[in-house]
Amino acid sequence: MNLQILLENRVEAAAIILFGIGLTTLLLNRNLIKKIIGFSFMDSAIFLFLASEGYIAGHTAPIQDAAGSLSAASFINPIPAGLVLTGIVVSVSVTAVMLSLTVRLYQRFHTLNLDEIVQLAREANEEEEEAND
Amino acid sequence: MLWWQNIPFFSIILCLLSAAVCSVLPPRGARAWGRGVLGLCLAGGALLLAILGQPGSASFTFMMGHFPAPWGNEIRAGALEALLACLFPGVMLCALLSGAPALSSGRQASREPQYLSLCMLLMAALLSQAYSNDLFTCYVFLEIMTLSAGALIVFQNSSQALAAGMRYMVLNLVGSGLFLLGVVLLYYLTGHLLMENLFVSLQALAATGEYHRSLTIIIALITVGLSIKSALFPFHSWAPDAYSSGVPSSNAILSSLVSKGYILLLLKVYARVFGWDLVLLSHVDHLLLVFAWAGMIFGSLAAIRTSRFTRMIAWSSVAQIGYIFLGIGLGAGGGYQAAVYHLLVHSCSKALLFLSGEELRRAAGGSDTFADLAGAARKHPVYGALWTVGAFSLVGLPFTGGLISKLLLGGEALRHSPPVALITLAVLALSTLLNVLYFLRTMLILWSPGQEGSSKRGTLSPLGLGACGLLAAGILASFFLAQPLLEVITLGLSQFS
Structure with a gap:
């Protein structure tokens, strides 16, 4: 019974597993590039979930044909698609900012390890204050 | 539709457009434009407050483009939204006025338009959190807030x-991800994103008793997501560095406004989407209480341990966020009222501490260590006095708004079961004692005679001084005008349901 429920909701289950992988990577991996990949996984998993919610088997994209013969009942739900598109724009913007910040951090510290970067930043700050004194 | 009902929409759109305009203007023009727009938003918020804050007034919804949801998008304004629409631009304007010298000098001078552009984006996001009636719109502006605050x-x-x-x-991206997953699961269960429709559907679902586990997971996801973003203990690890590393105006804006945007959203989700009964069923309120108690103590202890002035103020934010979440954890009615009241008081107090503290640091030669700050308040007695007002408010001394919020929290705790009431009162007392310890120590250092040059007085910027004076006046007004303020908050919260 449980397996059947899982099979019926396989796309949703896959999305949740992908979200978990992304979340773990973003939170636990020290490498900045891998963190950004984790973030992209996380967002893509949610978009997959949303897209699967809007899809109705046998229905078409909500675009009217030239003759105007298609009824609304034959379309898939367009709202999740709209949400996915908006979400993709947000996700791309965040990824771009994160990548640009990563480039700047690498130029400054020559490492992609966030723990090392935090440690080096503290040392740099202490040195700066000693120099000021 | 009445003409003033356009104010929320035009405030948001004006800030968004100004973000683009500021980025192409020269520094002086961008500065004037940014201040002007914030002044307009503040005036709009004050006008809304004057209309919607009247006893018996009702909230209103505004359909953008006249399309009903879900094709169009809705914003909603009531007394509480109007109050916050005054607070957000007011505090940001004070932060920009007082922090202007640090922005317009040195290497940063040429980048001031970009800075103001980010501030405009942040203000649009904050106002959207206050006004939006749609959860997905809230998510989009949540990310805009994260990006602009990070920048x-x-x-x-x-x-x-x-x-x-x-x-x-x-x-913060972890927090955003959890929040988005919660919103998507809500859409999966109900097919709605508009807060009113969600509330009706969720009450019907809860009545069937079939979706208890799913609803608990969703409430937990949204709560944890927004708790991470607002730096509630134990998700606060990013906060002390973030609140103490930027330029002074950034520190003030981040600690006094950005975290409040996330808390406001959580409050709206609890009150307008789930309803407090559903939150109680999920037992998330217990989690919030435990985190709040721990945060109030841990944040204060960390503030005592640090040897740096700005970091001490940053750590105190972790404790103060605990106070706000304590109010939310204590529940609808008195708890929410106390939470909103402390949110207002903390916004003014924290911004004042960072901004006047920066002037004191400058008087001490830019050093951030307590040893070097000895006598700084004597060089700048006015800023010293203003910093002291902010510190008094966070300790909860008489004639400051901090006292009212602590009394509200204590009074609400007494209405709960004896264990909750006892622990809350004990934690409030201990946290207040710890607040006294670190703020008193800092005040003694700042007002001490100092080692040398204590008779030398620094120069005062009239605009910066006026901005800090306004924040201090806000703190004092929240004590002397506590009753009308509480009435507006109560009216606003009643319009939520």
């Missing part, structure tokens, strides 16, 4: 600011 941290381009900015972004 404000790294604006200084120092090693510490860059590292703090990255830590802020990583942990």
Whole structure:
């Protein structure tokens, strides 16, 4: 019974597993590039979930044909698609900012390890204050 | 539709457009434009408050483009939204006026338009959190707030600011992800994103008793997501660095406004989407209480341990966020009222501490260590007095709004079961004692005679001084005008349901 429920909701289950992988990577991996990949996984998993919610088997994209013969009942739900598109724009913007910040951090510290970067930043700050004194 | 009902929409759109305009203007023009727009938003918020804050007034919804949801998008304004629409631009304007010298000098001077552009984006996001009636719109502006706040941290381009900015972004993205998953699951269960429709559907679902586990997971996801973003203990690890690494105005804006935007959203989700009964069923309120108690103590202890002035103020934010979440955890009615009241008081107090503290630091030669700050308040007695007002408010001394919020929290705790009431009162007392310890120590250092040059007085910027004076006046007004303020908050919260 449980397996059947899982099979019926396989796309949703896959999305949740992908979200978990992304979340773990973003939170636990020290490498900045891998963190950004984790973030992209996380967002893509949610978009997959949303897209699967809007899809109705046998229905078409909500675009009217030239003759105007298609009824609304034959379309898939367009709202999740709209949400996915908006979400993709947000996700791309965040990824771009994160990548640009990563480039700047690498130029400054020559490492992609966030723990090392935090440690080096503290040392740099202490040195700066000693120099000021 | 009445003409003043356009104010929320035009406030948001004006800030968004100004973000683009500021980025192409020369520094002086961008500065004037940014201040003008914030002044307009403040005036709009004050007008709305004057209309919607009247006893018996009702909230209104505004359909953008006259399309009903879900094709169009809705914004909603009531007394509480109007009050916050005054607070957000008011505090940001004070932060920009007082922090102007640090922005317009040195390497940062040429980048001031970009800074103001980020501030405009942040203001649009904050106003949207207050006004939006749609959860997905809230998510989009949540991310805009995260991006603009992250950019404000790294604006200084120092090693510490860059590292703090990255830590802020990583942990806030985790929070955003959890929040988005919660919103998508809500849509999956109900087919709605508009708050009113969600509330009706969720009450019907809860009545069937079939979706208890799913609803608990969704409430937990949204709560944890927004708790991470508002730096509630134990999700606060990013906050002390982020609140103390940027330029002074960034520190003030981040600690006094950005975290409040996330808390406001959580409050709206609890009150307008789930309803407090559903939150009680999920037992998330217990989780919030435990985190709040721990945060109030741990944040204060960390503030005592630090040897740096700005970091001490940053750590105190972790404790103060605990106070706000304590109010939310204590529940609808008195708890929410106390939470909103402390949110207002903390916004003014924290901004004042950061901004006047920066002037004191400058008087001490830019040093951030307590040893070097000895006698700083004597060089700048006015800023010293203003900093003292902010500190008194966070301790909860008479004639400041902090006392009212602590009394509200204590009074609400007494209405709960004896164990909750006892623990809350004990934690409030202990946290207040710890607040006294670190603020009193700092005040003694600041007002001590100092080692040398204590008779030398620094120059005063009239605008900066006026801005800090306004924040201090806000703190005092929240004590002397506590009754009308509480009436507006109560009216606003009643319009939520």
